[in-house]
C-alpha cells in the first residue's frame with residue numbers, strides 16, 4: 001500500500017488526491033445522513049445502527065441481514081473513489097460516511113444548511129490508537145506489508161499517533177474541528193463509550209434525531225441486533241478481508257493491555273493540553 005500527504009495529512013493511496021480535491025464540492029442532498037468519525041471509533045457499528053433505524057422506520061429499504069454489501073450499497077464511504085462516484089446516483093435518503101477532518105469534508109457538511117443530519121461518533125484516543133494499530137497489523141497479515149513506517153513497532157506507532165503522524169491526521173485536530181459544531185442543530189455527537197454503556201438509549205437518541213418514531217420494542221430489537229458478538233459473527237465470515245477484521249475486541253479500556261506507564265503519562269498530558277476548557281470529554285474505563 002502506498003501513502004501520500006494531502007494538505008499536511010497522511011492518506012493511503014486509495015484515498016486519492018483527485019477524490020480529496022472533489023470532496024469539498026460533493027453534491028450533498030437535503031435528506032442525507034452523514035456519519036463522521038476518526039478511524040476506529042465505531043464507524044461500522046454506527047452505520048449498521050443507523051441503517052437499521054431508517055429501515056425499521058420505513059424510510060429506507062435494506063435487507064435484514066448484516067451483509068457487508070449493505071455498507072457498500074447503503075452507507076458508502078465517499079473518501080474512496082468508486083463509492084464516491086457511485087453514491088452520487090444512490091437513491092435518497094443516503095447514509096454517507098467519511099473519516100475526513102472538517103477542513104477537508106464536503107462544505108455542505110462542514111457548515112450545513114438545509115435539512116441534512118450529521119452524526120459524529122468519537123472514541124477515546126487511547127482505545128482508538130490501539131484499535132488502529134491492531135487493525136493495520138491484521139491488514140499486513142491479510143494482504144502483506146502495508147509499508148507504513150509507524151507500524152514497525154507499537155512504541156513507534158503510539159508515538160507517531162500522539163504527534164499527529166497518523167493516517168487521517170491528528171486525532172485532536174479531527175475531534176476539535178467537528179466539535180466546533182457542537183451547538184449546531186444539524187449535528188448529533190455520540191461516543192463509542194456511550195454506545196457501549198447503553199446502546200438502547202443511543203438507538204433512541206438516533207431515532208429521535210432522525211425524526212423517526214420507533215416504539216420501545218423496535219429500539220430494543222435494533223440494539224440487540226447490533227451487539228458486538230452479532231456483528232462479529234456476521235462480518236467475520238465476510239469475503240471482504242477488510243470487513244472481516246472490523247470487529248476485534250469491542251471493549252472500552254483495551255489500551256491498558258498495550259500502554260506503558262510512560263506512554264500513558266504522555267497521552268494524558270497531551271489530552272489535557274488539547275482538550276482542557278473545550279468541554280469535550282471521553283471515558284477511558
Ligand SMILES: Nc1ncnc2c1ncn2[C@@H]1O[C@H](COP(=O)(O)OS(=O)(=O)O)[C@@H](OP(=O)(O)O)[C@H]1O
Pocket residue numbers: 037038039040041042043044045127130131132134226227228229231246247248249250251254
Ligand atoms: N457492536 C460493536 N460493539 C462494540 N465495538 C464494536 C462493535 N462493532 C465494531 N466495534 C469496534 O469498533 C472498532 C472498529 O471501528 P470502525 O468501524 O470505526 O473502524 S474503521 O475505521 O471504519 O476501519 C473495533 O474496535 P476494537 O475492537 O477496539 O479494535 C471494533 O471491534
